[in-house]
Ligand code: ADP
């Protein structure tokens with residue numbers, strides 16, 4: 524079953540810029556794949572259509588068999604529970620502890636305090652942040668900050684995680700570590716779509732790769748067709 528389907532999706536911003544042009548693909552449940560292409564190719568736009576920060580101009584984005592066109596108003600928040608988002612700059616609340624940052628999506632969801640504590644500690648342990656829950660984000664290294672961003676995105680056990688240049692600010696070793704973390708998510712039931720312009724890093728992961736060029740999907744490469752470095 525496809526967790527996500529793009530069906531001839533185009534996006535033209537006000538002012539005339541065409542960011543995506545008739546893009547079609549689907550993502551199977553439990554799949555991890557990459558989205559690559561030069562700056563301005565349309566990667567961020569594509570991810571924004573998935574978490575409803577933007578709407579397509581034409582075509583359909585279908586998530587879990589639901590056309591997102593019909594997801595409006597209060598349903599947008601419900602949809603966003605199913606889609607975790609990781610940003611390059613992680614967007615953590617700098618005056619809140621690691622624990623509070625990760626707990627936030629569960630608090631918004633109205634879970635009980637005991638349940639929240641259990642889930643937050645479990646995800647922090649899994650991401651190697653178990654001894655950091657009382658720290659402020661500014662007291663952490665860049666790699667740790669990004670892991671907190673990932674913890675916040677996965678604590679609600681979303682069906683799909685989308686990440687926009689999640690390793691853009693990290694050195695190669697930390698980048699590889701973060702990518703390995705993403706690769707561990709599908710076995711827990713979360714599909715993963717990662718946008719990155721770092722083609723070397725992407726190729727080393729040996730996953731499916733979608734290639735955007737000036738808004739067009741120009742390639743869809745299977746893992747076995749990725750040449751060895
Ligand atoms: P990428 O993530 O691959 O760098 P983007 O999706 O950010 O690409 O951008 C695709 C194109 O859409 C670019 O030409 C960009 O300038 C344009 N664009 C992105 N966001 C907006 C916006 N809010 N308004 C107008 N044009 C935009």
Ligand code: ADP
Pocket residue numbers: 575576577578594595596597599
């Ligand atoms: P919210 O309740 O979070 O504002 P909406 O469904 O109203 O969610 O809108 C989500 C995004 O889609 C916003 O960026 C909004 O500008 C855009 N949007 C809403 N309605 C339309 C529409 N008819 N056509 C294009 N974009 C729309």
